[in-house]
Amino acid sequence: MIALAARELRHGGRQHLSSLLVAMITSVFATLMIEMDQVLRVQSIGGQFIKHGYVVALLDVLDLLFFFIAVFVASIVTANTFGIIMAGRAKHIALLRLLGASATTLRGAIAIEGAVVGLVGSLVGLALGLLVTQVAYGALVSSGTFVDAPIDTLSPLLVAPVVVGLLSTTGAAWYGSRRILNVSPIEATGVSQEPVAQAIAEMPKRLRTFVIVLFAGGIVMLVGGVALGLKSPLGLLLAAPGGALSFVGFVLGSGYFIPRLLKAAGRLTGRSTPSVLASANALRYPARSARSTIGLVIGVTLVTMFTVAGQSFLALSGPVASSAEPADAAGDQAFLRLTMGILAVLIGFSLVIAAIGLVNSLSLSVIQRRREIGLLRALGFTKKQVRAMILAESIHLTVVGGATGLILGIFYGWAGVLAAIASDHHIGGFFWPTIPAWIIVSIVAGAIVLAAVSSAVPARSAVRVSPIRALAVD
Amino acid sequence: MSEPAPTVAARGTGVSKIYGTGDSATTALDSIDLEIHGGTLTAIMGPSGSGKSTLMHVFAGLDSATSGTVTIGDTDITHLDDNALTLLRRRSLGFVFQAFNLVPTLSVLGNVTLPFELDGRRPSAGDLAWIRELLARLGIGMLETRRPHELSGGQQQRVAIARALAMRPQLIFADEPTGNLDSRSSREVLGLLRDLTREYAQTVVLVTHDPVAASHADRVVFIADGRVAHDVGASSPQELSDIILSLEVDA
Known part of the structure; x- marks a missing residue:
């Protein structure tokens, strides 16, 4: 299963570019959200930018809501992408089925591909999000908008974007690959007709x-x-x-x-x-x-x-x-x-x-x-x-x-x-x-x-x- | 009894096609001279890799020759640009392929009228009457509104033949049109192709490796190693098989 996934990733990596991008953007979003929360806390204690605690609380709720919406949209997009990739691989999948691979094994391999894509995308997004925070915070402090209070960049909460990215991409890949179950090994043997239009x-x-x-x-x-x-x-x-x-x-x-x-x-x-x-x-x-x-x-x-x-x-x-x-x-x-x-x-x-x-x-x-x-x-x-x-x-x-x-x-x-x-x-x-x-x-x-x-x-x-x-x- | 002089529907002169350069260069066509006579069904036969497909691509303006000239009717297509070639294909050529002939999202009638609509015009009443006559003649008159996936392989090929004839093109290319059919449908489709050639004075080039298919033709041209190896009149499958075998043995 792992070998199958690894081979697809090595040779067909480009088809996962968009899923990678989607996982990355979601993770950047989550990282920025967590960082913004830190910044606002530090600033509302140390500075006079936002006085009311309820403003921070309200933003937290909205952050979380919109993060879930972003994850939801990302999952739809990734599931769709995997569905289309599966359609393109139908012939290859049929050949593997003909040679004796079970549908479950093949689907597992796709889920592993999804997991790798999700993990890599989220990690890159995490790094990017931290970088943006540092640069933006530095700029806002030097421009005088924020008081110069140190922020604790590395919060344990930052595990969340990576975990969410990993799970949502894997899940989306699993869901998107359900077509595998319908691929018949016969498709590998003959000139298959254009799939029937739904x-x-x-x-x-x-x-x-x-x-x-x-x-x-x-x-x-x-x-x-x-x-x-x-x-x-x-x-x-x-x-x-x-x-x-x-x-x-x-x-x-x-x-x-x-x-x-x-x-x-x-x-x-x-x-x-x-x-x-x-x-x-x-x-x-x-x-x-x-x-x-x-x-x-x-x-x-x-x-x-x-x-x-x-x-x-x-x-x-x-x-x-x-x-x-x-x-x-x-x-x-x-x-x-x-x-x-x-x-x-x-x-x-x-x-x-x-x-x-x-x-x-x-x-x-x-x-x-x-x-x-x-x-x-x-x-x-x-x-x-x-x-x-x-x-x-x-x-x-x-x-x-x-x-x-x-x-x-x-x-x-x-x-x-x-x-x-x-x-x-x-x-x-x-x-x-x-x-x-x-x-x-x-x-x-x-x-x-x-x-x-x-x-x-x-x-x-x-x-x-x-x-x-x-x-x-x- | 004076027969009219045969018109030339297509002519290739010194047509060569070389893929790659230097050591890896492969000669697919080696200075071929060939005339296709109007109103005939000409079969092009040859073993796999003989260059018969390349010959058809070059004659149909789908691929360009490395040297030599190809004319369709009076038009020299050798130096036409992509747009001009596309218009030529749309207006003067018809195609029937082995499979995937039809646009899956269009109905039978939609597929047959496609060449007209690509030209930006509705088929006239006269065109439609002609199309309906063709569909009836091909035995698929009642299938007009069906989608390709609802048709059998033989029916799909008949639709493709109707489309190829709809524009009354100068030349129709049929590339292994029966490659996906059982022998009965195959015989029917080839019979129709030959009869329509006669009835409507159409010129058809049939590319095939199947001696039974080629036995329907008025003339059979054998290609081997990128050259014309034999050029015979109407022949039985047995005779054509013997020629093919001799070519394979010589190779």
């Missing part, structure tokens, strides 16, 4: 019921919470879990929602052949496309939610503030801005991980479609049309991820802030959300950049596919 994934009935209950129940709780929130601030206590439940429902049901959205997005790029093929292709493996997109949805939803909630609050807190002490009001607004800044950075980690996942699944899907691309080239697809096809597929995925996240984020942010403050007598009930233009512009711009970047590498390797590729029988 229809839109049917969920097991029990899961579907669960998802519907979560989603619909969550929405009912959320709306109820908002209605209650118009009268009492306690509405948030109902709305918040409702929002969380409905979002979990959406994420679990993404295999159902996302392919339908992708189908609709397919019409955006027109009826040209490259666009039609790209759309069909995004729907070929609905579960895979859903997993590639859901990370993006989660990241964009969170960013938009906090921005809309925060900005709506800022816009409305004017009348509230006029009744309070001006100094306190200014302090509250500054604190809110600081919190939103930190949140943006925290969520940024999840977004980066999601973006890597998208780039990766697009490139691997091109690698697996070499023969099909060769066929298209032989039939008269120009290089430009091939490039257009890959770009269109990338646009479909990013548009669905970005637009869904934007809409959900606005909805949740608005609902949250309504439930929280609408009952305040200065605000007096219902209000429309404040949606800053910059959040929409930056998400749209981000999506355009992501679509272009994530299609660049796969498109380059796709146009290099020679039409002779379609004639080769291997």
Whole structure:
């Protein structure tokens, strides 16, 4: 098992690059989080930067929450990557099965590969995170923002990022490699046909019921919470879990929602052949496309939610503030801005991980479609049309991820802030959300950049596919 | 009784293909002169590694010759760039491969109309009528909306033949089109290919190592060691086998 894993790592190490990167970024995040906690403690005792202990406690809770979200997104991305790698190795796996390797052994070997990738990535991330802390702390002290108090960099807590990285990557590799169990040794013996294209994934009935209950129940709780929130601030206590439940429902049901959205997005790029093929292709493996997109949805939803909630609050807190002490009001607004800044950075980690996942699944899907691309080239697809096809597929995925996240984020942010403050007598009930233009512009711009970047590498390797590729029988 | 002079659908003059340089150079094609006559089914046969596949790649503009010239109809394709070659393939050539002929995400009709749509035009009513006639003639008229994975191997090859004929190309290349089929489907597909060649005056180049397949052809060209070794008219599988065996023994 170990020998198998070692051989794959030695010869096929490059396919794990993205998983390594994802494990690394997650670990950098965790390390920074732990270090930031240390720094804030030292500074709030020794300095006068943050006076209230509750601020540190609040940030701790948010840190932890967003770390779990980052780990969750990272696990989805890594599981997806391993799933695609398995599809590419099917023939090789079939040969090993033919020679007598059991599926369990092979799956164990993949889990070991995952463990090695997770361990190495987390350790590199840990080192990088410590380095960034030292440099940033030094800079903040010398600029006078922080008092010069020594910090204890090496906390025993730092074991956590490595352990979490190791476990989540191993688990994701194990989960992503479940396809091995379906690889028949017969596949090694003949010219295997193109794998059968899946229809839109049917969920097991029990899961579907669960998802519907979560989603619909969550929405009912959320709306109820908002209605209650118009009268009492306690509405948030109902709305918040409702929002969380409905979002979990959406994420679990993404295999159902996302392919339908992708189908609709397919019409955006027109009826040209490259666009039609790209759309069909995004729907070929609905579960895979859903997993590639859901990370993006989660990241964009969170960013938009906090921005809309925060900005709506800022816009409305004017009348509230006029009744309070001006100094306190200014302090509250500054604190809110600081919190939103930190949140943006925290969520940024999840977004980066999601973006890597998208780039990766697009490139691997091109690698697996070499023969099909060769066929298209032989039939008269120009290089430009091939490039257009890959770009269109990338646009479909990013548009669905970005637009869904934007809409959900606005909805949740608005609902949250309504439930929280609408009952305040200065605000007096219902209000429309404040949606800053910059959040929409930056998400749209981000999506355009992501679509272009994530299609660049796969498109380059796709146009290099020679039409002779379609004639080769291997 | 005066037969019309045979037109030349494709011509190669002094075509050579050398892979690698220096000591590791391998000559796949050694100065081949070959004319493919219009409206005929020509089989290219040869043992493995004889260069028959390379010959087809070069004639179809999929690979470039090291020296010599290749013309398709009146077009010299030797110095065309990738884009021009792609357009040539799209408009003037048809292909039938051994396997993976069809785009899995498109229906049968979608696959057959693909060359039109790649050209940025909807198939006209006339085109569609022609395509439907072809599908009916090939016995797959009722499968229009099926996906490739729902078809048998023989049905998939018929769809590929329909696609190759749909644009009425100047030349169709069929590379081991029956390599994946059982002998009955194989016989049917080859019979259709030959009949359609006659009925619609199409030119087909069939690359195969199978004497039974090649026995459907009007002419059989044998390639060995990158040269034309034999060039015979329609022959029985037995006669073709004997020639192949003699080539293998000589090698």
